[in-house]
Amino acid sequence: MRSWAVELTLVLALSASAVRAQPTREPSVGEQRLAQETEREGVPEATHREPAPEREVVGEPTRPERAVPNYDGREPAPPSAGRRLLWIPRILLFPLWVVTEFVLRRPLSALTRWAEERAANTPSEKSPLRFLVFDEGRVQLIPTLLIDFGNQPSVGFYIRWNEAGHPNHQLRFHFAFWGPDWVKGRVTTRWEPPDGNMRAELRLSAQRRADGRFAGLGSEARPDRGARYDWREMHALASFEVEPWRQSFFMVGAGVLDERFGNDGFCCPTIEERVAEGVYGQLPPAYLDGFTAFHVDTDLHLDTRKDRGEGSSGVSLRLHGRYAVDLQAPDARRWLRFGGTLGAHWDASGHAHILSLLVGVQGAHAIEGQVPFTQQVELSGRGAMRGFRPGALMGSTGATLTLIYQWPIWGDWLDARAHVSFGNVYDGRFEQFALDRQRMSFGIGIGAVDELDHYLDFTLAWGTETFEQGFQVQSFRLALGGEWSI
Numbered sequence: 001m002r003s004w005a006v007e008l009t010l011v012l013a014l015s016a017s018a019v020r021a022q023p024t025r026e027p028s029v030g031e032q033r034l035a036q037e038t039e040r041e042g043v044p045e046a047t048h049r050e051p052a053p054e055r056e057v058v059g060e061p062t063r064p065e066r067a068v069p070n071y072d073g074r075e076p077a078p079p080s081a082g083r084r085l086l087w088i089p090r091i092l093l094f095p096l097w098v099v100t101e102f103v104l105r106r107p108l109s110a111l112t113r114w115a116e117e118r119a120a121n122t123p124s125e126k127s128p129l130r131f132l133v134f135d136e137g138r139v140q141l142i143p144t145l146l147i148d149f150g151n152q153p154s155v156g157f158y159i160r161w162n163e164a165g166h167p168n169h170q171l172r173f174h175f176a177f178w179g180p181d182w183v184k185g186r187v188t189t190r191w192e193p194p195d196g197n198m199r200a201e202l203r204l205s206a207q208r209r210a211d212g213r214f215a216g217l218g219s220e221a222r223p224d225r226g227a228r229y230d231w232r233e234m235h236a237l238a239s240f241e242v243e244p245w246r247q248s249f250f251m252v253g254a255g256v257l258d259e260r261f262g263n264d265g266f267c268c269p270t271i272e273e274r275v276a277e278g279v280y281g282q283l284p285p286a287y288l289d290g291f292t293a294f295h296v297d298t299d300l301h302l303d304t305r306k307d308r309g310e311g312s313s314g315v316s317l318r319l320h321g322r323y324a325v326d327l328q329a330p331d332a333r334r335w336l337r338f339g340g341t342l343g344a345h346w347d348a349s350g351h352a353h354i355l356s357l358l359v360g361v362q363g364a365h366a367i368e369g370q371v372p373f374t375q376q377v378e379l380s381g382r383g384a385m386r387g388f389r390p391g392a393l394m395g396s397t398g399a400t401l402t403l404i405y406q407w408p409i410w411g412d413w414l415d416a417r418a419h420v421s422f423g424n425v426y427d428g429r430f431e432q433f434a435l436d437r438q439r440m441s442f443g444i445g446i447g448a449v450d451e452l453d454h455y456l457d458f459t460l461a462w463g464t465e466t467f468e469q470g471f472q473v474q475s476f477r478l479a480l481g482g483e484w485s486i
Contacts, residue, residue, distance in 0.1 A: 228265025
């Protein structure tokens with residue numbers, strides 16, 4: 001004899017199928033036992049008691065699987081309406097994404113995974129990295145290589161020494177060379193408390209190079225007809241920096257800078273030969289006698305953005321200035337350098353996918369005499385117009401409008417960057433400024449995040465003529481390696 005519970009179950013199943021409801025489940029162990037008891041007693045289940053609560057069947061304990069480590073350091077981005085708009089730059093920059101994803105991020109993640117596995121399974125005395133790390137990780141030795149096509153390459157090393165004699169003391173050593181006419185070095189001693197909100201440092205540096213590039217000043221700038229020169233530089237700088245709020249900081253410093261120039265470039269026409277050809281009207285200021293300048297610097301950066309990973313939308317304003325006097329002739333050569341950049345930044349994903357619009361102006365004003373050509377405004381090289389090689393765009397004043405999109409490709413260590421910039425350098429106080437005299441720089445790059453001393457940099461960019469000259473590409477720049485400012 002069928003029980004009422006079985007009949008009720010069949011009816012409910014047929015009804016659910018007729019109305020396309022959710023599928024029925026198998027009776028639980030408790031329900032089966034209740035049905036059996038009801039059948040033995042001959043009493044309908046539904047009229048006497050509620051179904052017994054379902055009880056779990058306890059099996060053998062299972063060992064949870066080990067979570068896969070986050071080797072590339074990227075955290076999932078929080079949901080945001082702006083993330084939909086990220087598909088626009090992703091489609092436009094698909095070739096760059098292929099490079100950053102398959103040439104950089106994935107190999108770096110695999111390298112990190114390999115290093116972690118070797119470190120976990122290899123005794124420290126046999127670790128492949130034992131030659132690069134000393135004193136329980138406080139001292140690191142990093143080989144360096146820099147290739148900037150059009151200039152001489154270099155090889156060298158970078159030493160990072162934390163807690164050097166004191167928990168708050170840091171030492172940094174840099175050295176690079178490429179033959180006897182390409183030597184560059186720097187020593188930095190820094191005091192920084194554990195919270196990192198302020199630092200005081202003394203920096204001593206020197207270099208001798210034969211690949212200096214000069215392409216004219218202001219309206220005479222000819223990036224496609226550059227000249228070479230050799231130069232020697234020695235610099236001592238003492239500075240103090242404080243970071244009071246979010247990404248804002250203030251720096252003040254003083255130093256002595258000595259520069260000498262010569263006509264012995266490693267290749268190509270020299271400055272003197274270009275002047276003789278009539279490409280430039282005259283030799284650049286301070287080229288013949290050099291200078292030894294005492295200078296005072298200030299740098300104020302106001303930024304409303306929070307720390308990385310906490311939302312990077314906001315606005316920023318950066319103002320910097322330098323007063324300098326030539327110690328060789330204090331009454332004959334004094335100058336000011338100044339500049340400012342106003343930026344608006346939008347983090348489209350909430351996790352460092354940042355679209356920025358920057359407006360910048362810079363100037364160099366002679367109080368007495370002339371401003372040395374290496375101390376004037378430069379937009380090329382590591383400036384806003386990165387599609388032009390160092391020394392290609394120099395002048396008394398300059399202005400730029402730059403659109404930048406950057407995103408993380410390896411945690412908090414490496415960012416990819418795409419830029420489009422319009423601007424130029426000018427004579428005097430923005431003389432000859434006009435919309436049809438603007439140049440364009442565009443390109444892609446990869447760089448380290450927030451590294452004070454030494455960082456990896458990759459740049460692939462192009463620069464154009466002015467609009468009135470036809471707006472054709474006239475400059476190409478490819479650089480890769482360890483970068484650091486002298």
